[in-house]
Amino acid sequence: MIIRVQLFLHLRKFAPGEDATFDMAVEQGTTVDHIVKRLGIPPEMELLISINGRHADLDSPLLEGDAITFLVPIAGG
């Protein structure tokens, strides 16, 4: 299935191409942590994750057509 990924701020550097918003083909039943791994985002990095504008977690499942966004919490700096 195809999902859309959007990366903010310093997370942009984990995009496979120039664009910080891109589509990704993933298997049915994929969860967020799988995407984090595939993009090469270090697991200890602080993330603020949303699916379709709603808050999500690393174990949230993804469905066809979902828009997943990785933001950064205002993290003491």
Place this chain on the structure above:
Amino acid sequence: MPGWIGRMLNVDLSRGRVMEEALDTVAARNYIGGRGLGIYYLNRMASPLCHPLSEENVLIMATGPLTGTGAPTGARYMVVTKSPLSGGLTCSNSGGQFPAELKFAGFDGIIFTGKAAEPVYLSVKNGKAELRQAAHLWGKDTHESTDKLLQETQPDARVACIGQAGENRVLFASVMNDRDRAAGRSGVGAVMGSKNLKAVVVKGEGRIPLADDAAFKSINRETLKRFNEASRVSPPALRNYGTAYGVEVMNHFGILPTKNFQMGTFHYWERINGKTLREKFFVRNRACYACPIGCGRNTRVEVPGFEGSGEGPEYETIYALGANCMVDNYPAVIKANYICNEMGMDTITMGTTIACAMELFERGYLTEKDAGRPLIWGDGQALVDLCRMTALREGFGNILAEGSFRLAERFGHPELAMVAKKQEFAGYDPRGAQGMGLAYATSPIGGSHMRGDPAYSEVFGVLQKADPFTAKGKAGLVKDHQDLSCIIDSAGLCIFFAARFMVRDEKNLPPEGILKYLNAATGANYTLNELNTAGERIFNAERLFLTRAGFSAKDDTLPPRITFEPLPDGPAKGHVCHLEEMLKDYYPVRGWTAGGIPTEQTLARLGLREG
């Protein structure tokens, strides 16, 4: 007395007398400092029924025990007084260098009473204070006044002052320090203006004694190490993009107030976000005293008609002057921000009052004749002109100078003012962050994000991550955030650092790091429980002031737009704020009656019973 200096200045402006008094040490322990000491003195010295702009009002500037100690972000002070905007209490917070310097100059805080016959400023230098005439500064903006005062005192002194807006008693005039840092909200600058007090200049070489130097140093090392490690893994967004980064986040979650809170997303958000600020207008970072983050930024605009330089804008400013007025012209937003800083006005109330005027105009309730010009959404030039006119109370600016509630009431539609207790909301639409709605409604100063900030939990997903759309469980969460804000504001710290590196992310938000710092600095030997109780005591002492001023549950409200009109757009589409439901839980959690008054038992438990 370690941590604290142990001395307060008492300035009787009517008699032109400056007296030194010992800090009330029992009060200092029970109320921590800063915001807590402010309300302690205000409750003792001011009648809650006084006219806020009369000489009976009392204006208190108070630092915390960690201000100036070198604890990270121990940079802050509070300005506490009766607010001319809300008619209730205000406590407005600012950082920069002035607060620490006030302690180096020998005082924990200053209490101003009465009213000077002529404009004056207070000079404090190494334990000596005197009032000096300031007629030559009256009418000058905050930058000119600061420059002049530094020339005639010492170039490395620190200045807090008002601009024309404070002199003209604009109901949301700010007190500006170090040029562009603002104790911005609720009209603290108007109170200063009403007392004919133009500025306070401080300079000192004193040092702050610490109870346990070695322990303090080791806590500092350990805390900064954790901060540096976290920053290495996750580059600090606040340092790189400033609070302006909030535009991306709030728009994404559909709570960026747009068109006077008629919408939750702004189509042109990318034109006014943190990244664009960085790429087009950024000059350098600015940090408050002892702050390892440095979220402030110097900026410059060279676009003709909007030229200028200064600090900011912050997220709250961009929401209010930008998205909420639908202005996507960044240079205009930044210029309006510069004008507010220079003339000394709160950008949140300014922007949201203009947004309210634009809506009144669009709906035909306010005409071109009333305003002297058309008020069209997105008009950047109007934004800039109206800010200046408001500070000078010129033409329609004289009406805007009263804030959005009085504006909307005057034109027959008070429901269009986006306020709680007549103070404008911060930049989070409560329909997509329920707890924020409860926080606005019950904040002691009205619509504010700083006297309790559940956005950490609901939006940023840290400090007890919570579902933004659920009302259930928010009463306890909001209480915890409110009491925590009392502790942070009273200690003299900045929430951006303290909330993440001095508070544990678990139930009841234990402020363990703050506890360690406070004990090492003051030797007060607080237990965690005592510190939490002090936070609760401060919040209730503030509520007592409000109660005596005539406030009760009837004033813990939000406008019908927020509670009845579903958001029409974005991820929060279809939601309203369930305030009533949350309030029903909140009063018992607080130990207040259903009428919103602290019960006798609550007051007794917190040591707030009189007599």
